[in-house]
Amino acid sequence: EIKNLEEIFDQKIARDEKIEPKDWMPEKYRQTHIRQMSQHAHSEIVGMLPEGNWISRAPSLRRKVALLAKVQDEAGHGLYLYSATETLGVSREELYEQLHSGKAKYSSIFNYPTVTWADIGAIGWLVDGAAIINQVPLCNTSFGPYARAMVRVCKEESFHQRQGYEIMLTLSKGTKAQKEMAQDALNRWWWPSLMMFGPTDDKSTHTAQSMKWKLKRKTNDELRQQFIDQTVPQAEILGLSIPDKDLKWNEERKSYDFGEINWDEFWQVVKGHGPCNRERLQTRVNAWENGAWVRDAAMAYAEKNAERKIK
Ligand code: 3HC
Numbered sequence: 376e377i378k379n380l381e382e383i384f385d386q387k388i389a390r391d392e393k394i395e396p397k398d399w400m401p402e403k404y405r406q407t408h409i410r411q412m413s414q415h416a417h418s419e420i421v422g423m424l425p426e427g428n429w430i431s432r433a434p435s436l437r438r439k440v441a442l443l444a445k446v447q448d449e450a451g452h453g454l455y456l457y458s459a460t461e462t463l464g465v466s467r468e469e470l471y472e473q474l475h476s477g478k479a480k481y482s483s484i485f486n487y488p489t490v491t492w493a494d495i496g497a498i499g500w501l502v503d504g505a506a507i508i509n510q511v512p513l514c515n516t517s518f519g520p521y522a523r524a525m526v527r528v529c530k531e532e533s534f535h536q537r538q539g540y541e542i543m544l545t546l547s548k549g550t551k552a553q554k555e556m557a558q559d560a561l562n563r564w565w566w567p568s569l570m571m572f573g574p575t576d577d578k579s580t581h582t583a584q585s586m587k588w589k590l591k592r593k594t595n596d597e598l599r600q601q602f603i604d605q606t607v608p609q610a611e612i613l614g615l616s617i618p619d620k621d622l623k624w625n626e627e628r629k630s631y632d633f634g635e636i637n638w639d640e641f642w643q644v645v646k647g648h649g650p651c652n653r654e655r656l657q658t659r660v661n662a663w664e665n666g667a668w669v670r671d672a673a674m675a676y677a678e679k680n681a682e683r684k685i686k
Pocket of ligand 1: 410411414415418419422449452480481482483484502503506509532570571572573574578579580581582585595645
């Protein structure tokens, strides 16, 4: 019996058909989607913190409005992805508990501090730029709810990337101090942005299987290379230099060769010892605990409303 179900599942994947929540799926397929999708959702929610830090410090009303809209979008992406994850039979409460207890991972990139306004430009340009490269292929991922969530998310990400690049353009064409601030932000955010794509393919636990299941449509190294090849020309337009002395155009490969990533730093940050890990998690736990009364009030109001409707 299972043999048949497995065959039907494999044929659907082979035909690029979407797997829907009610369809039979291998337990490992379910588990790896709960893992990746919940980490993706956690990343969106935690990602609001470094950016949110600058909403009250934005240099103009226009910058403040754009940053507010971006942070609000990230919240929406997170809730969208939590809903998509719940279709796999896991509750929202369980997912939050996994994050707050430190059990769940979220993207390493959000464990770095945002020390100047230029960081907000670098995050939009590099972090959202990397997120777009990573998320566009996910619009074709085999699990239906995840693919559909990604279509909506990608539309909003391009605005995030553009507003970040415009901040970097303004600074790099500004005063000497502004250009130095932009260069300093690029120096600090370049390598952590490359780490967003995960370990190299040969060291990646999940890539091979995720490619077979068409969860991933491109590997970590392919996406990282695409990001570098797209971003280096943008840095040249900004007149900023990429902090990698080994970065060099490779005519044969029609791609940039680049230096060795500091994988010790990557694993330190992933394991919770990055510059801001403790602070980010504590902020999330505080928000969850201090916000409990809002959730209770909303539930009480909804129940009272429901009773009124029945009468
Ligand atoms: N940060 C934290 N953990 C990471 C990581 C990173 N940058 N890259 C890899 N890892 C973890 C993996 O989760 C895995 O650990 P686990 O088995 O406990 O889950 C381990 O390192 C091995 O890595 P793999 O490459 O084998 O893991 P994946 O196949 O899951 O690939 C990934 C990692 C490329 C990040 C993939 O999970 C993915 O594409 N996720 C969806 C996209 C996403 O999460 N983007 C980052 C969020 S940025 C964002 O969207 C916000 C933006 O709007 C600003």
